[in-house]
Amino acid sequence: MHRLKFPLLLPAVCLLGAGLLGACAGTPNRERTGYEPSAMIQPQRVTEHRGSDDLLTAGLGLDGLRAMAPPAFADAANPDAAELRRRAIWSNWRGIADLSPTGGYGTVYGSVVAVPGREYSALATVPGAKQPHRVLVQVPDDFDQKRRCVVVAPASGSRGVYGAIAVAGPWALPKGCAVAYTDKGAGSDYVDLDAGIGVRLDGTPGRIGEATDLAFVPEIPAGATGVAFKHAHSQDNPEADWGRHVKQAAEFALSALGQAFPQSAPFTFDNTRVIAVGISNGGGAVLRAAELEGDWLDAVVAGEPNVFVEGHGGRPLYDFGTEAALLMPCALLHLPADALPQPPLRAQVEPLWKLRCATLQAGGLIEGADSIAQARSAYERMRATGWTDEALQAGALSVGFDLWRSVAVTYASAYGRHGIGAHPCGFAFAAQNPDFSPRSATAAERGTWWSDAAGIPPGNGVGILDAKLAPPDFTLAGAQCLRDLYTGKGEPANGVRAGIAATRASMPRAGLPVLVVHGTDDGLVPPVFTSAPYVAAAREAGRTQVGYWQVRNGEHFDAFLALPAYGARYAPMLPYMYAALDRVSAHLDGQGALPADAVIQARGRGAGAVDAAQLPMP
Structure with missing residues (x-):
């Protein structure tokens, strides 16, 4: 029977006898099988x-x-x-x-x-x-x-x-x-590495080395620039x-x-x-x-x-997420247009999806002589690994907002316990210029990070720096590297898989x-x-x-x-x-x-x- 939780009701209830209830909440010296309370954290x-x-x-x-x-x-x-x-x-x-x-x-x-x-x-x-x-x-x-x-x-x-x-x-x-x-x-709790500023307990900025209540103080290698955040860089x-x-x-x-x-x-x-x-x-x-x-x-x-x-049929997020980052842009083209909710700028992204089909085919990851056959091949591959049509249709939003890559970049760093500047695929984070080159963040941008950010860039003035970015399919090489950290060999892949196993x-x-x-x-x-x-x-x-x-x-x-x-x-x-x-x-x-x-x-x-x-x- 579930333990009683409302002690002010105990006097009447306990009259029913311990034989019915086993024990009453609040009874002195009650034995708690398997539970040892730890020291309470005090409000700060x-x-x-x-x-x-x-x-x-x-x-x-x-x-x-x-x-x-x-x-x-x-x-x-x-x-x-x-x-x-x-x-x-x-x-x-x-x-x-x-x-x-x-x-x-x-x-x-x-x-x-x-x-x-x-x-x-x-x-x-x-x-x-x-x-x-x-x-x-x-x-x-x-x-x-x-x-x-x-x-x-x-x-x-x-x-x-x-x-x-x-x-x-x-x-x-x-x-x-x-x-x-x-x-x-x-x-x-983002850290501006250029300015040496993190976030205090109350959400306001605080300088590293001075503020005593920073929520995240990473290990910062000499010469580090850009932005660090806890999910990716806490190790x-x-x-x-x-x-x-x-x-x-x-x-x-x-x-x-x-x-x-x-x-x-x-x-x-x-x-x-x-x-x-x-x-x-x-x-x-x-x-x-x-x-x-x-x-x-x-x-x-x-x-x-x-x-x-x-x-x-269980799969970790990193597995199906990196698979989706590679294949889903192409696979969505196989579904009828009216089957998909419209992601942002759908007309603008479809040419990029066709380009992904072509580069996947050139790399031997899918088959087909044209975008129609290639999309069918990508779709069939995803269906074979467990994806449903319903998940693919709703996944159009994650493709449109580049969520799969965002998640995979951060999680690869977290699972491998990689510090600042140590991402095995060369990814990093910083404020960016219109051409995606890194720059220092402004005080106004930094002031909104704690309140506005969702905890994973890009967003709120912080973007992903992809060292493998290259035409024609700009994000493909980085996505393949992230996928290889799950399916490949070597120390970085072993580290990521060990992190997932945990x-x-x-x-x-x-x-x-x-x-x-x-x-x-x-x-x-x-x-x-x-x-x-x-x-x-x-x-x-x-x-x-x-x-x-x-x-x-x-x-x-x-x-x-x-x-x-x-x-x-x-x-x-x-x-x-x-x-x-x-x-x-x-x-x-x-x-x-x-x-x-x-x-x-x-x-x-x-x-x-x-x-x-x-x-x-x-």
């Missing part, structure tokens, strides 16, 4: 957010979050901490949720109600790591001390510490739950520690709650409910947390998780409720390579409390549903994340069974606005 910064500056939207409300222009800085070169926080919240909401007027957010699903409270933040380091990860806890003033609840939300993708605010905050904060965030060792392979990042964030939440409500302390895993929720990389992180020993975690909701298990997921703790939610049309993290193999492995291992919701017409990026072609055909995933949290929470309260497996017939909005009928709930 505390801020209050009330009135025109709340926890959920920083006072922006739905209209402010929808604004196309970000909240302005009074001095673009020297933003203060409050301005940076507001802009980071604006940026991370817009990077995750569909906030378009016809998207339904705040009317059909979701909430942007103002929630006053406090934020507690710190830099935490998992044992053995070189660099810290950010942890931040939002504690609403209406925190329910009788039903103590923490929702732990690791950032999506490689985003900063607010990178899951749209996932967890709207569900948890209005209910009186605290939310604990972590950037899980990635994030937007920690942060993905291998995702689960530990999540657990440390939960521990930090307990410490912060003890400081927020000293009269009700201590807050412990015995007397506080902990639910972990995340999407994309955050979804992978909460599944990695689920496998950790000890009875510290009560439930997990993992959306479109980037998770790797061996067997059952990210393999194990099964969740027996009895832990886990609900996996994934769109069937996900083109960045296809479920056939991730969620489906994980669920199959869990069932094979006897983990009967692992459920799986498959959302028809769900793809990876709710934020891109604001593009008419995407919103017309794809359904948002966030409504199903909130529904999953509702169902799991009700189960923990004894108000229902675990959610059953479901294939949910969701659909896009077509030419109109989202309505509830398009989003059926299981």
